[in-house]
Amino acid sequence: MEDAISILRRCDIQPTPQRIAVVECVLTSKSHPSADDVFSGAREKCPTVSRATVYNTLNLLVEKGLLRMQTMKEGAVVFDPNIEKHHHFIDEETGAIYDIPWDQLEVKGKRGLNDFEISEYQVILRGRRKKK
Amino acid sequence: MEDAISILRRCDIQPTPQRIAVVECVLTSKSHPSADDVFSGAREKCPTVSRATVYNTLNLLVEKGLLRMQTMKEGAVVFDPNIEKHHHFIDEETGAIYDIPWDQLEVKGKRGLNDFEISEYQVILRGRRKKK
DNA sequence: AAACATTCTTGACACCGTCTAAATTAGTAT
DNA sequence: ATACTAATTTAGACGGTGTCAAGAATGTTT
Ligand SMILES: [Mn+2]
Ligand SMILES: [Mn+2]
Ligand SMILES: [Zn+2]
Ligand SMILES: [Zn+2]
Numbered sequence: 001m002e003d004a005i006s007i008l009r010r011c012d013i014q015p016t017p018q019r020i021a022v023v024e025c026v027l028t029s030k031s032h033p034s035a036d037d038v039f040s041g042a043r044e045k046c047p048t049v050s051r052a053t054v055y056n057t058l059n060l061l062v063e064k065g066l067l068r069m070q071t072m073k074e075g076a077v078v079f080d081p082n083i084e085k086h087h088h089f090i091d092e093e094t095g096a097i098y099d100i101p102w103d104q105l106e107v108k109g110k111r112g113l114n115d116f117e118i119s120e121y122q123v124i125l126r127g128r129r130k131k132k
Numbered sequence: 133m134e135d136a137i138s139i140l141r142r143c144d145i146q147p148t149p150q151r152i153a154v155v156e157c158v159l160t161s162k163s164h165p166s167a168d169d170v171f172s173g174a175r176e177k178c179p180t181v182s183r184a185t186v187y188n189t190l191n192l193l194v195e196k197g198l199l200r201m202q203t204m205k206e207g208a209v210v211f212d213p214n215i216e217k218h219h220h221f222i223d224e225e226t227g228a229i230y231d232i233p234w235d236q237l238e239v240k241g242k243r244g245l246n247d248f249e250i251s252e253y254q255v256i257l258r259g260r261r262k263k264k
Numbered sequence: 265a266a267a268c269a270t271t272c273t274t275g276a277c278a279c280c281g282t283c284t285a286a287a288t289t290a291g292t293a294t
Numbered sequence: 295a296t297a298c299t300a301a302t303t304t305a306g307a308c309g310g311t312g313t314c315a316a317g318a319a320t321g322t323t324t
Contacts, residue, residue, distance in 0.1 A: 014290090016302070035281080050304045055281065074203045075312095076280060089248050104244045107255055109237040115264070116221050116230070121257040123239055127250040148271065148320090167312080182273045187312065207281090208311060 001028065011064040021046035022057040026067060032078040032097040072097060072124060087123040100125070133160070143196040153178035154189040158199060164210040164229040204229060204256060219255040232257070 004023040008015040025041035026033060033041070039054045058079055061067040068080040072090060078097065087100035105123050136155040140147040157173035158165060165173070171186045190211055193199040200212040204222060210229065219232035237255050 014301075016289090018303070036279090048304085052282085052305080053303055056303090069206075071203060071206045074201075074209050077206050089245070089250075092251070098248070100245065105239055105241045107237055107239055110257075112236045113221070113232065113257070115262050116257065117259045117262055118221075118257050119224070119259040121255055123253055123255050125245070125248065125250050125253040127248055127252070130247050130249055132247070146270075150272070168310090180273085184274080184313080185272055188272090 007066065011066065013060060013064065017046050018042070018049040018053045019057050019060075021049055022054055023061070026058065026061070026079055027081050029081055032070065032072075032080050034076045034078050036076065038079065085120075085122075087125070089125040089127070089129075091129050092126050093128050096129070098129070139198065143193075143198060145192060145196065149178050150174070150181045150185045151189050151192075153181055154186055155193070158190065158193070158211055159213050161213055164202065164204075164212050166208045166210050168208065170211065217252075217254075219257070221257045221259070221261075223261050224258050225260050228261070230261070 004020045004027070005015045007023060007027065008019055013019065021042040022038060024045060026038050029041075035055060035058055038058060039049075039051055042049050042054055058067065058069075062069050062079075065083065066081075068083055069077050070080050070088070071077045072088060073095065082099055085102045087102065087105055089098040089100055090096070091098070100123070107121065107123065110118060110121075136152045136159070137147045139155060139159065140151055145151060153174040154170060156177060158170050161173075167187060167190060170190060171181075171183055174181050174186055190199065194201050194211070197215065198213075200215055201209050202212050202220070203209050204220060205227065214231055217234045219234065219237055221230040221232055222228070223230070232255070239253065239255065242250060
């Protein structure tokens with residue numbers, strides 16, 4: 001796993017303790033944390049970090065393409081460290097969001113949408129995860 | 133087009149002037165209005181209606197299945213009077229949301245998702261609408 | 265009219281996300 | 295090292311969304 005400082009430097013963002021804490025929280029996450037989740041996590045590594053800095057850093061990471069912002073459930077957007085194209089499954093009971101690999105689903109028929117210039121798309125599935 | 137009063141009666145909701153105004157605004161809409169859009173519209177028909185009543189009525193209509201709540205853009209959920217299964221295209225420049233008929237897209241490959249019990253799904257496409 | 269049930273309005277509240285001004289920090293020049 | 299400057303962070307205010315509780319209004323029953 002690449003170092004948080006290296007990641008920030010590679011994107012021309014000065015690595016500060018606050019930003020490092022945010023990066024370590026959000027980029028190592030395998031889930032889809034909200035800004036507040038990241039804030040809580042970053043606080044443990046850097047107890048002085050403020051809410052504004054967390055938001056600023058998250059938005060910066062989105063701008064630089066290290067992170068995707070997704071609006072999939074009401075109440076708050078979530079941040080997705082998985083920047084590869086993929087789909088999502090949302091467990092309606094727990095609220096958990098699962099990544100579905102891109103090649104697991106095939107979407108056909110986009111030829112019919114002549115009026116639209118599609119820059120991206122994804123399938124959003126809802127239901128509940130089978131407990132096995 | 134069925135009468136707003138008839139719609140409410142059919143769903144065992146007492147038709148009041150406020151609820152009629154909300155229903156007329158949201159169910160005749162061919163777009164995807166936010167709660168605040170509905171509030172503005174309902175105010176014109178019933179200038180005394182309050183924000184709380186608009187929210188209460190919208191939630192009631194969702195419970196009764198006359199309306200779908202969708203979270204597709206950040207900031208506020210939208211309400212969808214089209215309760216048939218369909219997909220959505222979001223114009224990233226204007227924010228407009230367009231319905232894509234269900235049979236215009238085909239999603240295949242759900243066989244691989246054995247761990248998930250899918251109750252619903254939709255494709256969300258983003259881009260910009262071609263001006264022709 | 266009086267009592268009751270339903271609905272509506274108002275305003276408070278919690279939360280999300282942005283913004284600004286001031287304070288702190290880091291970097292540079294002398 | 296000191297002074298100056300630029301970048302960053304912080305704290306709090308702010309506007310917007312959505313919910314809630316208390317009282318007012320409305321409508322129905324006796
Ligand atoms: Mn979470
Ligand atoms: Mn709108
Ligand atoms: Zn994801
Ligand atoms: Zn729709």
